[in-house]
Amino acid sequence: MAAKRKSRATHTLVFLIPALALYTLFVIAPTLSSAYLSFTSWDGVSTKIHFIGFDNFAEIWNSERVRNALKNTLILTAVLVVLENAAAIALAMLVDQVRWARNLFRSVFYFPVLLSGIVMGFVWTIILNYNFGVLNQLLDLIGLGSLKADWLGSPRFALVSIILSTVWKQAGYYMIIYLAGLQGIPQELTEAAAIDGAGRWQQFKSITFPLLAGSLTVCSVLSMISSLKIFDQIAVMTDGGPGFATETLTYIVYKVGFGELRQGFGTAMAMVLFLLILIITVIQVKLLRKREVQL
Amino acid sequence: MAQKRIVQTAAPALALALMLSACGSGNGNNGGAADSSGSSSSAPASSAAAGSSAETPAKDVTFTIGYATGDPATKKAIADTIDAFMKANPHIKIKDMSEGTTTSYLDWLKTKDAVGEFPDLVEMRDTKIFADSGKIVELPSDLVDLFSSVPEVDGKKYNAPITLNAPEGIIYSKKAYADAGITEPPKTYDEFLADQEKLKTSGITPIVVGGKDIFHMGFWLNKFLIDEVYVGDPDWNSKRTAKMTSFTDAGPVQAMTDYKELFSKYVDKGWLSTADNQTASILVSGKAAQLFSGPWMFTQIHDADPSFDFGFYALPDRQGNVNVVGLPSPAGWSLSAEAAKDADKVEAMKTFIRFFFAKEQYSKYLQTVNGIPSTKEEVQYESLPQMQDVLKLMSDPNVKKSLPINNWWGENQIPPQFRDWYYKLMQELVLKNGDVKEYMKRADAEYDAEVKANAQQ
Numbered sequence: 004m005a006a007k008r009k010s011r012a013t014h015t016l017v018f019l020i021p022a023l024a025l026y027t028l029f030v031i032a033p034t035l036s037s038a039y040l041s042f043t044s045w046d047g048v049s050t051k052i053h054f055i056g057f058d059n060f061a062e063i064w065n066s067e068r069v070r071n072a073l074k075n076t077l078i079l080t081a082v083l084v085v086l087e088n089a090a091a092i093a094l095a096m097l098v099d100q101v102r103w104a105r106n107l108f109r110s111v112f113y114f115p116v117l118l119s120g121i122v123m124g125f126v127w128t129i130i131l132n133y134n135f136g137v138l139n140q141l142l143d144l145i146g147l148g149s150l151k152a153d154w155l156g157s158p159r160f161a162l163v164s165i166i167l168s169t170v171w172k173q174a175g176y177y178m179i180i181y182l183a184g185l186q187g188i189p190q191e192l193t194e195a196a197a198i199d200g201a202g203r204w205q206q207f208k209s210i211t212f213p214l215l216a217g218s219l220t221v222c223s224v225l226s227m228i229s230s231l232k233i234f235d236q237i238a239v240m241t242d243g244g245p246g247f248a249t250e251t252l253t254y255i256v257y258k259v260g261f262g263e264l265r266q267g268f269g270t271a272m273a274m275v276l277f278l279l280i281l282i283i284t285v286i287q288v289k290l291l292r293k294r295e296v297q298l
Numbered sequence: 299m300a301q302k303r304i305v306q307t308a309a310p311a312l313a314l315a316l317m318l319s320a321c322g323s324g325n326g327n328n329g330g331a332a333d334s335s336g337s338s339s340s341a342p343a344s345s346a347a348a349g350s351s352a353e354t355p356a357k358d359v360t361f362t363i364g365y366a367t368g369d370p371a372t373k374k375a376i377a378d379t380i381d382a383f384m385k386a387n388p389h390i391k392i393k394d395m396s397e398g399t400t401t402s403y404l405d406w407l408k409t410k411d412a413v414g415e416f417p418d419l420v421e422m423r424d425t426k427i428f429a430d431s432g433k434i435v436e437l438p439s440d441l442v443d444l445f446s447s448v449p450e451v452d453g454k455k456y457n458a459p460i461t462l463n464a465p466e467g468i469i470y471s472k473k474a475y476a477d478a479g480i481t482e483p484p485k486t487y488d489e490f491l492a493d494q495e496k497l498k499t500s501g502i503t504p505i506v507v508g509g510k511d512i513f514h515m516g517f518w519l520n521k522f523l524i525d526e527v528y529v530g531d532p533d534w535n536s537k538r539t540a541k542m543t544s545f546t547d548a549g550p551v552q553a554m555t556d557y558k559e560l561f562s563k564y565v566d567k568g569w570l571s572t573a574d575n576q577t578a579s580i581l582v583s584g585k586a587a588q589l590f591s592g593p594w595m596f597t598q599i600h601d602a603d604p605s606f607d608f609g610f611y612a613l614p615d616r617q618g619n620v621n622v623v624g625l626p627s628p629a630g631w632s633l634s635a636e637a638a639k640d641a642d643k644v645e646a647m648k649t650f651i652r653f654f655f656a657k658e659q660y661s662k663y664l665q666t667v668n669g670i671p672s673t674k675e676e677v678q679y680e681s682l683p684q685m686q687d688v689l690k691l692m693s694d695p696n697v698k699k700s701l702p703i704n705n706w707w708g709e710n711q712i713p714p715q716f717r718d719w720y721y722k723l724m725q726e727l728v729l730k731n732g733d734v735k736e737y738m739k740r741a742d743a744e745y746d747a748e749v750k751a752n753a754q755q
Contacts, residue, residue, distance in 0.1 A: 044751065044754035046431070046752075047408060047411075047412060048427065048428065049431040049432075054752055058754070062751075069443040091545075122666075131571070131572050132571055132572075133566075133567060133568025133572065134566070134572060134576065134585065135576070153568045153570060153571050155570070156509070156568055156570025156571035177620070243508075244510075244570060244723070244728055245725050245731055246721060246722050246723065247722055258405070261405050261408045261409050262715070262718060263405060264408065264715055265751060269375070
């Protein structure tokens with residue numbers, strides 16, 4: 004019996020080793036290496052690496068630029084989580100109930116998900132350009148020229164433009180998850196509610212939405228993580244500008260680490276971001292799971 | 299617009315004049331010292347020999363190349379040279395790694411280095427950083443002799459200067475000026491401001507700025523810094539590093555006050571989402587009357603609309619003095635340390651550099667970018683008439699030559715990360731209608747923090 008158990012353990016280990024080796028090589032080792040680099044002043048180019056203790060973290064704590072990036076990141080995350088999920092639920096309900104061309108609608112709404120963040124960023128940059136952009140030309144054409152704005156060059160609109168374009172890209176992805184959730188809701192429940200005189204809004208509020216709790220947990224955690232890590236759109240559409248108006252934590256990790264030759268400082272910020280995502284995710288999952296159980 | 303043949307026999311004399319200006323402009327090892335070392339005489343490179351396959355290695359060799367692609371004319375000119383070289387030397391293959399990017403050239407280069415793709419032959423702009431980290435090697439001595447002068451970094455020559463630094467100035471639509479009743483270029487900065495009012499009144503946006511590309515911000519910001527700071531004190535940067543000067547001093551504050559006033563009143567509303575390569579279209583389409591840039595834009599503007607009539611002048615300061623970018627700085631083609639370990643690659647890269655600077659080939663490059671030649675050998679090329687104004691500026695001893703904030707070197711080199719941060723801060727100054735002195739205090743704090751951080755490396 005003991006020999007059989009030992010043999011089973013050996014087999015398990017043999018099957019685990021390839022995946023573990025790859026995971027160690029590409030995830031664990033770089034993470035540990037980053038943890039070390041965050042305590043250094045390495046510029047990312049030179050061969051010399053100096054240990055400077057907690058200086059990078061002290062600078063992060065005192066940096067106005069980091070505080071501004073953190074504020075932008077949190078605003079983006081909070082708004083994106085709400086808007087992406089609201090849009091995804093609306094789209095899911097639409098494609099769930101539509102009687103004709105159902106697959107066409109699903110494909111159309113899902114299509115932006117297939118675009119890379121870079122491509123999407125370029126497309127929106129062209130649309131929102133002040134002088135040549137489609138949006139401003141359209142406003143001119145319909146006599147609303149006074150509403151023209153520098154959508155990506157104004158601190159007022161740049162963050163909003165990034166949020167809306169990101170919702171456009173991501174909502175289709177979460178729509179699929181919500182659609183699966185909707186199709187798991189027994190038809191009898193909504194039918195019974197309808198017979199009892201419940202309107203569409205009441206049906207949604209009291210039956211559909213509570214029963215989408217599982218999907219909501221998954222989608223809101225995923226959208227929260229992707230929002231905290233938002234990078235492509237910022238890099239392409241605004242380069243963190245105008246000024247520092249759209250700089251986020253991930254963006255300055257890259258900007259400082261690579262562009263400003265402060266890999267040590269950039270890595271320290273990446274570690275802070277890692278901890279931030281970890282803490283927020285744990286809290287969010289705990290709260291949403293609790294809500295699922297209550298429901 | 300008729301093109302005019304410009305015989306640039308003035309190039310060596312021009313280089314000498316630049317050397318003299320640099321020597322007289324300061325003692326902070328910011329260019330003056332470097333210039334004199336490159337002035338030893340040697341025979342001009344034979345263009346025939348330079349391009350011939352007799353000197354090229356017989357073995358098949360491949361090397362990678364990387365250069366800044368922000369300016370479409372420069373990108374095209376280098377790509378054309380690479381194609382011509384590979385045609386003339388079929389056994390040498392050049393893999394062009396350069397790509398359009400939204401980030402600055404330094405970001406791109408650093409990223410390439412981080413992923414182990416640092417180009418074998420690279421256009422180097424931040425020479426000291428990469429020289430200190432051992433990423434590039436000294437330029438082979440037989441190549442150094444091709445150039446009228448090669449600035450040094452810590453006593454060593456790393457770069458084959460692609461062109462000499464060219465001045466920036468106002469590129470303007472002659473029609474817009476005529477419509478606004480402006481009959482001649484302004485003689486002082488105040489006259490220039492008065493002209494902006496006239497242009498605005500005539501219904502055209504006075505100035506287009508490509509502020510989406512952070513380097514473009516430097517054209518204007520450095521114009522004011524040169525007038526108010528660097529012309530008076532070429533060693534200002536080194537004093538700032540030593541905390542003997544401050545961004546809150548009268549000079550920098552005046553410079554940024556002028557910048558803020560100009561940008562708040564006369565610049566196109568979409569300046570922060572306009573890329574550098576869109577400025578030519580906006581100018582020729584008549585949406586704006588002027589652009590502040592360098593001669594590399596001439597071809598782009600001419601190609602966008604050959605019938606577009608435009609002029610160029612250097613923008614004077616309040617006293618009517620003309621100060622422009624024009625001192626040499628350590629930048630140009632450099633050989634990577636990794637590639638330098640392979641003798642065949644080195645020979646192939648040397649062959650390419652000789653080909654690039656060979657009279658016939660180099661003149662084509664210069665014509666496309668409207669560049670000022672850096673070679674000892676006399677170079678002639680067909681150029682647009684506006685280029686004559688540029689050459690006059692460069693050879694005029696009354697025009698003071700200087701450098702942008704980030705192009706000084708030696709003791710005057712600023713922390714490399716400061717430039718982009720500072721340009722962004724100045725964007726914010728205009729957007730938030732900030733108090734110049736408060737923003738300059740922030741610049742001081744950031745500068746000192748970066749100096750301290752870099753000292754730890």
